[in-house]
Amino acid sequence: MPQLQLRGTGLGDVEAVLFDKDGTLSISEPQLITLAAARVFLCLEQVELALRPALRDLLERAYGINAASDAIHPAGITAVASRDHNLIATATALAQVGLGWPEALALSEQVFAQADQADARRAAAGEMRGTSATTEGLLPWLEQLRAAGITCAVISNDDIAGIEHFLASHALEPYFAGFWSAEHRPRKPDPAAVHGLCAQLGVAVARCALIGDANSDLRMAVAAGIPHQLSLGYTAAWSTTPALAEPHPRIHHWSELSIGE
Numbered sequence: 001m002p003q004l005q006l007r008g009t010g011l012g013d014v015e016a017v018l019f020d021k022d023g024t025l026s027i028s029e030p031q032l033i034t035l036a037a038a039r040v041f042l043c044l045e046q047v048e049l050a051l052r053p054a055l056r057d058l059l060e061r062a063y064g065i066n067a068a069s070d071a072i073h074p075a076g077i078t079a080v081a082s083r084d085h086n087l088i089a090t091a092t093a094l095a096q097v098g099l100g101w102p103e104a105l106a107l108s109e110q111v112f113a114q115a116d117q118a119d120a121r122r123a124a125a126g127e128m129r130g131t132s133a134t135t136e137g138l139l140p141w142l143e144q145l146r147a148a149g150i151t152c153a154v155i156s157n158d159d160i161a162g163i164e165h166f167l168a169s170h171a172l173e174p175y176f177a178g179f180w181s182a183e184h185r186p187r188k189p190d191p192a193a194v195h196g197l198c199a200q201l202g203v204a205v206a207r208c209a210l211i212g213d214a215n216s217d218l219r220m221a222v223a224a225g226i227p228h229q230l231s232l233g234y235t236a237a238w239s240t241t242p243a244l245a246e247p248h249p250r251i252h253h254w255s256e257l258s259i260g261e
């Protein structure tokens, strides 16, 4: 069975590699900043002037936006959580400036729908999702995995349409045998998400590596039964390096990985 190697050191035999998408396969920070900023802007428009400074501060902190450095917290809610968790965080900020919960929730749903429409318009214009770049050196690494007969899959909290769009826009579908999205149950970071994806792929969990840019990915992998040294942190997609928990090996460039016998 092929062995996964990091900077020349063997990590273990693998039959499959499960990849997180945002911040691992894709450089999503610019798109996430645009989306979060649109949500902030649309929320502020909906409340009276006097509430706006406090609401802006609450939303930016909740979303993990660092306006000064134009960066997103790599472990923040915008970066790692699903759309509906972001929606609840938005409603919470609206409640904190005095809105009732039903009103806060309804307003959040309205704002998210508007932000999605703006997102779709940009995608249609070829600006947004469609052009979210892949991380540097990804394609040669996927080619190596394919040549070695290793199955690859995506495990992401994006929805099915988002995952399919990303893969299609970079012509990556031939490299991935399957995916697990926010619409699958249970979703990431439940370890059963890994079991569900492995069952779908027909591979043994203990023969998988999982690569992600968040501690929640790495904890999930280990809890699911993936060996510690095959639960790998990827750090190169963010302007702020993600603070990943120690014993997990870290990848700073795809060229650090190789396949041996």
Ligand SMILES: [Mg+2]
Pocket: 020, 021, 022, 023, 024, 079, 080, 212, 213, 214
């Ligand atoms: Mg990620």
